[in-house]
Amino acid sequence: MARIEPTQVAEGPEGHRTPARRKAVRYAVPVAVAGLAAATIGLVPALAKSGDPDLPKISAEDLIAKVAKSDVQQMSGSVKVTTDLGLPSLPGGASLGALGAGHDGKKGGADVSPQAKLTELASGSHTLRVAVDGPDKQRVSIVEPAAEYSLIRNGDQVWAYDSGSNTVHHSTAPRGKADAGQHAGPEELKGASPQELAKKALAAVDDSTSVSVGGTAKVAGRDAYQLVVKPKAEESTVGSVRIAVDAKTGVPLKFTLSPKSGGKAAVDAAFTKVDFAKPGASTFDFTPPKGAKVTEDKGDGAQRDHKGALPATPGEMSGLDVVGKSWTSIAQFKAPAGASKDSKAKGGGLGKNAGGAGALLDTLGTKVSGPFGSGHVFSTRLVNVLMTDDGRVYAGAVTKEALIKAAK
Amino acid sequence: MSRADAAVTGGTRAPSPLWQLSLFRSEVGSVFRRWRTVALLGVLAAVPVLVGIAVKIETRGGGTVGHEGGGGGPAFISQVTNNGLFLVFTSLAATLPFFLPMAIGVVAGDSIAGEASSGTLRYLLVAPAGRTRLLLAKYASTLVFCLAATLVVTVSALAVGALLFPLGEVTLISGTNVSFGEGLLRALAIAGVVALSLTGVAAVGLFVSTLTNSGIAAMATTVGLLITVQILDQFPQLHAVQPYLFPHYWLSFADLLREPVYWDQLLDNLRLQALYAAVFGSAAWARFTSRDVTA
Incomplete structure (x- = not known):
């Protein structure tokens, strides 16, 4: 022995x-x-x-009601957001999402406005830390290596602080209107939190949607029900949306959007840690540090346009025609001059240039033709975009065929 | 292993703790008495001086550092002009990727192989301490050097920062203000975490040092390994293995500057260093206690 x-x-x-x-x-x-x-x-x-929690059965309707009734005013935690929309990355590291928002990367000084940061979240994996204390005090921070980007709202003061470049962005928000979504503020970034994503998905629930309860799960150490939302329409590219709802408080803890094509989730936002205690008051205090560059933001009206950055809600984009509704809505707009192969309008002198642009379009998208004429389809994992040769653009989380049908 | 040696290690008589301490003390002494060690510490102390003077000169006209491109250079450098304490964090962020581990690699790689190449290892083994204890003393003295090297950078940066820049309330990277005292405490905690971050590379160096009889070869291998792993950590295609590379979480010491402190990666880092220390420490033990010492 x-x-x-x-x-x-x-x-x-x-x-x-x-x-x-x-x-x-x-x-x-x-x-x-x-x-x-x-x-x-x-x-x-x-x-x-393993070991999904054992919870009493609940119907899908009751679960949705539970989410709607949920009135958690105070919480804090960490959220991991992973997005894989399949956007093609462009040379030089700029992503298509950044271009879409009209910001040319970080050239000419760091852009610390909340909108620029939201587009950054559209690809890759990020850790967010959130703290909420009532409608007037919120804080969202993006954890970056050796730096942090924080958005702090305390009453009518909204501060954005980027520690990497030591710059501050300041704006004011109307007091007490946190839920109205009328102003810039942490709401812009909260768009990536499981709660807001779930709210948007549940707002789309109508007869074109099937809702069921898909068992239970453990999220951030808490027992949760899984709500499965599936668009019924064939042409939607959204496979399913799974929302894990905290069994006790009704707070959505995890949001997963899977494309119909299968594979990795296109959007996955989940709490990795959550605490329903009141966050410390100092969490929401902010005074610009000495020597930091402060930019003031006066008008907040123009920032509403960016709400459409998430593909699930094309209906919110302003200045667009939207055909169809809920899951299968298709945004329709005229392409800005020069973006399309609109050579007829510009005369023969530009024919050579237009030919070059056409070749570029050919490499990025696939050529299609239909009753509308001909054009190019650009596909990502979730969103398809049809750009016709006469300069119209159709975009939506729907299949190519549906876009061609809509174009007519 | 010689028979006499084995008889001592296998014996039931435990040496008095004082004797162990004296072995450890003599090892620490022999590390710090070397001119090489003093030169390494001098280079480390010079880094914050250089960074501080460079920042001072660049911002003399009232400009801000790292303004073009929004965040070039080592982390925290844009805050240095406003608070000298940030020079500590900048210097640690600047030295942690290469300078500090390189110094550790030199000391750890030299620990056994250096004795072997100068022919003093067999005299050490004649002393009735046992190979395991000698190895522990060598590793412990390397760890003391890790702490000393980190503290040299910290203290030098603090002195330069206090001389050249204002001190005062510290704005953490989360945007929260804390008093200078708490900032100083956090700086000390960061120095501790940085020193602990180096325990993994120290264990790797110790293991390499038991493999060869040439001190130079052991140092070169350790430093080469460090550079290779640092480069591998940069390839996005290798993201599946990167969480297991020892330098992967090194910069997580910055998480101590968040409010509340973000522990996830800090703990990941410490666990990873403990794992490297356990695996390579025991590998060094297996090699050192079972090989023939000819030199």
Whole structure:
């Protein structure tokens, strides 16, 4: 018995084991430590995932009502947001999302306005920390390596602080109107929190949608129901939306949007930690640090346009024609001059240029033709865009066929 | 392992704690008495001086540093002009990727192999301390050097920061203001975390040092390994293995400057360093206690 004990082997006098054997036993120690660590890394998440909580059954209607009734005023936590919309990345690191918002990267000084940051969230994985204390005090921070971008709303003061460039963006919001969504503020960034995403998805619930309860799950250590929202329409590219709703408070804790094409979720926002206690009052205090560059923001009306940055809500874009409704709505607008192959309008002199643009369009999109004439379709995992040769643009979270049908 | 040696390690008599301490003390002494060590610490102390003077010169006209491009240079450098304490964080962020671990690699790589190449290892083994204890003393003295190197950078940066820039209330990267005292405490905690971040590379260096009889080879291998791993950590295609590379969470010390402190990556870092220390420490032990010492 004693001969099996490794300590005996390691410390015992020579003679019990041959030197080669002793050597092998000693080298087994680091291998065992590494193996144990690998097993722990592999097994612990698997063990944590298994064992969905046992909760009383609930109907989908009751669950939606629970979310609507939920009145949590105070909470704080960390949110992990992962987006994979399949936007093609452009050379130089600029993403299409950044271009769409009209900001040319970080050239000419860091842009610390909340809108620029929201578009940054449209790709990759980010960690957000949120704290809410009533309708007047909110805080959202994007955790960046060795830096942080914070949006702090305290009463009518809205501050954005970017520690990396030590710049501050200041604006004022009408007091007490946090839910109206009429102003710039943490709401812009809260657009990425599970609650806001869930609210938007549930707002689209009507007879074109099937809603069911898909079991239970554990999110951020809390028991939650899974609400599964599926568009009934064939032409929607949205496969399903899963919302994990906290069983106790009715707060959505996790939001997952999967495209119909399968694969990784296009949008996944989940609390990794959540606490329903009142956050410390100092959390919402902010005074611009000495030497920081402060930009004041006067008009807040122009910022409403950016609400449409998330593909699930094309209906919110202003200045657009929207055909169809809820899941299958298609935004329709005239392309800005020069963006399309509109050579007829510009005369023959530009024909060569237009040809070059056409070649570029050919490489980025696929050429299609239909009753509307011909054009190009650009596909991402969730959103398809049809740009016709006469300069009309149709976009929506629908299939190519639906776009072609809508174009007529 | 010689028979006499084995008889001592295998014996039931435990040496008095004072004796262990004296072995450890003599190892620490031999590390810090070397001119090489003093030169390494001098280079580390010079980094904050250089950074501080460069920032001072660049901002003499009232401009801000790192303004073009919004955040070039090491982390926190844009805040240095407003608060000298940030020079500590900038200097640690600047030295942690290469300077500090390189110094650790030199000391750790030299620890066993250096003794072997100068022919003093066998005399050390003649002393009735046992190889395991000698290895522990070597590792402990390397860790003391980790702490000393980090503190040298911290203290030098604090002195330069206090001389060249104003001190005062500290704005954390979350935008919260804390008193200078708390800022100083956080700076000390960060120095501790940075020193602990180096325990992994120290263990790797110790293991490499047991493999060879050439001190130079062990140092070069450790530093080369460090550079290779740092480069691998930059490739986005390798993101699946990167969380297990020892430098991956090094810059997480900045999370101590958030309010509330963001612990996730800090703890990941400490766990990873403990894992490296355990795996490579035990590998070094397995190698060192079972090999023939000829030099």
